[in-house]
Amino acid sequence: MPVRVLLLALLLVVPPPGAALDPGSPLPAVTLPGRDGEPVALGALRGKVLLVDFWASWCAPCRESFPWFAQLHEELASRGLQVVAISLDQDRAEAERFLTTFPAPFTLLFDPDAKTGPLFALPAMPTSFVVGRDGMVRTRHAGFRERDRATLRAEIEAALAEPAP
Amino acid sequence: MTRALATLAIAIVLAGCAAQPVQPWEKRLLAQRAMRMDGGNALERDFARQVETSREAARGGEGVGGGGCGCN
Secondary structure, three states, rough: HHHHHHHHHHHHHHHOOOOOOOOOOOOOOOOEOOOOOEEEEEEHHHOOOEEEEEEEEOOOHHHHHHHHHHHHHEEEEEEEEEEEEEOOOOOOOHHHHHHHOOOOOOOHHHHHHOOHHHHOOOOOOEEEEEEOOEEEEEEEEOOOOOOHHHHHHHHHOOOHHHHOO | HHHHHHHHHHHHHHHHHOOOOOOOHHHHOOOOOHHHOOOHHHHHHHHOOOOOOOOOOOOOOOOOOOOOOOOO
């Protein structure tokens, strides 16, 4: 009996692995408020290539990624790219302060309760997903490094080149 | 009976170690400069290092480069 109880206790000690949102899986259906408070459903953006980025004002690499996302938005929005940055800041004021320093001309959604964190099984901050026109996740990037720019751009270009479903 | 109770107690205590790790999106406070090991204050760090190396007679004995051999 004691052995069984100990094994049970060991089971409790080892945390269960979270289900990762791998490339090829559909984008979870989430609806979050935008900057003006109007709810935006990710599912309603189907037909566009999405760059879904999870960020927070305290995340240092986000300071690098935001100006680049803005540039990407300028260049590729006309071809069907929509950058969706989801803020996981608990305090909206902190997010807004970040946004005055790093202006974001793309879609901004706010998730102060971080409900999307476990839903997307975010491995790091920031994490970005490239989503195809069919609503399927193409690739996932944990963090944002210098070399991610070329890979992300190539992946987005490839997704943009795919025919609409 | 006592043994079973003791085992149960151990099991319950061990289960306390099952705390979930901090998730990446929960690191708002942990990401702050003040949470660094050296406090994130360069002046304070340099001052503390100066005092420590003087007191320990170990100037140049920290980190790499300038090991006191006169070769660099």
